[in-house]
Amino acid sequence: MRHRHHLLPIVAAALGIALFAGMDAAMKAVALAIGAYSGMLWRQLFATAFSAPAYLRSRTAWPGRAALRFHVLRGAVGAAMAVLWFHGLSRLPMAEAIALSFVAPLIALYLAAMLLKERVSRQSMWASLLGLSGMLVLLWARLGTGGERHLDGVAAILASAMLYAWNLILMRQQSQVAGPAEVSFFQSLISGAWLLLALPLAMLVDPALPAIPGNNAHWGLIALSAALAVTSLFLLSWAYGREEAQVLVPIEYSAFLWALALGAIFYADPLRWTTLAGAALIVLGCLLAARRPRHVSPVVEVAV
Template sequence: MFRFQVGPALVAVTGIGFLSVMDGLVKHAATEHAVGQIATMRYAFGALVAYLVFRATRTPWPNRATLTPHAWRSVVVALTSLTFFYSLASLPLAVALALSFTSPIFIALFAAVILGERPGRSIFVALVLGFAGVLVVLWNELSHTGEEATNALGLAAALGAAVTYALSMVVLKSRAARDPLPTIVLLQNSFAGVLVAPLGIAQWTAPTGSEIFLFLGIGMLGTAGHLCMAWAYGRADASRLGVLEYTAFVWALFIGLLAFGEIPAISTLVGAALIVGGALIASRRARPAREPEVEIGP
């Protein structure tokens, strides 16, 4: 009989939902503003929200030993945001999402190499089911994508974002078992914001009042999503939680229906069922493994 890690799985799916809504807002903002500015505003407001959480929970200030690994992880986080935001701006949303769903494969690989996790047969079954679900949902949209809509740099950016996102999540798995959640999210937003700020300043265009609230929403959703992900990754294997990234398509299904009145096709429902099935298989409880210390950088 299956035993599920219900808590981490549900929190991870909730976090993915927050980040999925954020992606939609980023896609909307990219029609008026450059990627560097969007990333800068996302992390500026994200850091503000994270700081409020940090102070409200009376979390102690981190020491240098804590700052160093998070500073190096933030390099990967900043690369992820810039490349993925660029793919959202330059590719059809369906294509960008399809390529982003390769991240669970990289998460499973990095978790095996870096954390010493040994994904079981259920993880590979879940990966196959989830990826098959993505292909079913996207089949028609991808077949109708013309050459004029393809962008070699955008495609490379989407694939690069999947790799760097996977690496950041695996390193998060190591740090989430050691550092308080408010510390992790505050440092992630602050360090990444500093890294992308020069590009944001170079690409700056004055936002309107409504766009300020749009950026605030992006920052709040990003911080909430990463708080959820940090909590979940501190309590379950990275390779198992990585497969839950496929549920972003399910979130997109509900967002499209409620916000835009889009009625899902039968192929979309079949694909969503495969995605959910893979996610449930992936969340089966496994025996805990020893978590080695992971550091990035010198």
């Protein structure tokens, strides 16, 4: 029987991706003003407060040992991933950062092979080469720029993508033992706790940390980014519970279009042909890999 696709989950997923892009735009301004670490620390406090009511309403019992183990591990990975991401985002145009981050699903293929014992097919290997070629185009353009290269931003985005790929594996394992409201709440709470634990180390690098937003506009952007992240997470979770992943996966790449638009509007980001070419190659590689249902989906159900 032919599967009938429903419009509402598709609309919900598209809206969720758009809200994530808006969150990135807001957090870029925060990271530029007070730094990625401080911005994430304050944002996680807001996100915990925003996600707590839904979790408390849905909670039937305290999470078991298996769920807590994944919450703690994924919270640590998510905290490091997000700080690296927002540092890179503060150094690069939004569209270029998004394009580089798209290599994460291809990295996840090989992590899935190591951690989940999944087989990497020949098709997936070709997909990986496409993604690698797209990344090399973006790096070639960055190295050839006449202005500041901001290679620390490139390194931060790629390191974040590595953690993002591990996060995909953890998400797949975590989804077996916890619901979306629980995941959202504990992800915010435990990521914030890990950031607090890392504060002494961060202060060795910068004794002025944690930086406090200097005006109400920055506090408003932090609150807005937390609200957008929590809302987007719930929309994506709802959509993926009601529609096949193969239908919703391509919508993830609409984030690139949102990044182009928001970067141009709010940050006057330039548009280069190399950004379009690199993103196209990476997206083609991800779509080729996603054709096999046994692979990890490139759509992430967690806010960074």
